[in-house]
Amino acid sequence: MRTFRPLFVWVWLLAAHTVVFAQTAPRRDLVSFEEFESRLAKAGKNAQILDARLPEEYAQNHLEGAVSFSVANEADFTKAIAKLDKNKPTFIYSIANGRSGKLARDLRDNGFTEVTELPGGLSKWIGLGKPVVSTVGPGLSLADYQASLKSDKLVLVDFGSRYCGSCKKLAPTVDSIKHEQASSVKVITIEAYENKSLTKEVGVTALPTLILYRGNQVVWKKSGVTPKAEIERALAEANL
Known part of the structure; x- marks a missing residue:
């Protein structure tokens, strides 16, 4: 029993600290x-x-x-x-x-x-x-947006804002995918606050939001700072 006592005491102290911190x-x-x-x-x-x-x-x-x-x-x-x-x-x-x-x-x-x-x-x-x-115009119409999705490639749309910290964190990842997978993926960037009607019609309620299309159909959608590996996995699965 003596062998386990220090470990028991440490665990008890950690649990007590957690409760106090939560309170x-x-x-x-x-x-x-x-x-x-x-x-x-x-x-x-x-x-x-x-x-x-x-x-x-x-x-x-x-x-x-x-x-x-x-x-x-x-x-x-x-x-x-x-x-x-x-x-x-x-x-x-x-x-x-x-x-x-x-x-x-x-x-x-x-x-x-x-x-x-x-x-x-x-x-x-x-x-x-x-x-x-x-004071910002209506931006892209839904029809114009849908026209931009027409492609033989997968289309990855990045809804964000230049003022959004999380969007800035995600931007280098999206940019690298744009260049690394240019032969199979078309990347479109949308400034959400300059395209309010479109943001509503597409159902984007958080920034950044990535939407992946195949043949004008949504096959994947994710909000937040998404890891590059997760985006690449979604692209790979969409190509199957």
Whole structure:
């Protein structure tokens, strides 16, 4: 029994640490998309809607009533939140939930009582066809998009955004496949926020999203930073 006692103690300490960490970890209050809409509608004109993206992103597309809230440093952040009411319902969004998550934590730490993030961010909002204030044109029509899919090769479409961190991580992988498999794969890149109607019609609700077509038919679809090996496997299986 003595031989196993140190191992037992180590396992017990690890388990105890895990429980304590889980109890003290910052709470991530992400509601459902439907609940976000419900709370926003209920708040009405009382809602404070904050766009956590860059000002240039905000200028292109944003929720009605939202204000640009991209704060570079602590001093600016303190000045910015001083203009807000900590007791009013506050709604936050970014592309997904990266920047909005950080802003939500900072606001709660500063005494804001009701902070709600848009789950899935503006990507999901636009992908579901919800309205935005936009200075960007309609972009590609569905007919033009479908015409671009006509090819004897497999067609890999990358829906992303130049402002999306995950999209930037995936871009080199897609680019390498474009060059390495040029003889068998056609690669198309779509800037989602410049093609909002198309993004909705194709059913893209998260960025980045890859869609693989064979003969105009979807044979594979994946959101997120997909490993190169997984993409190559999907291409190989589509060629069978």
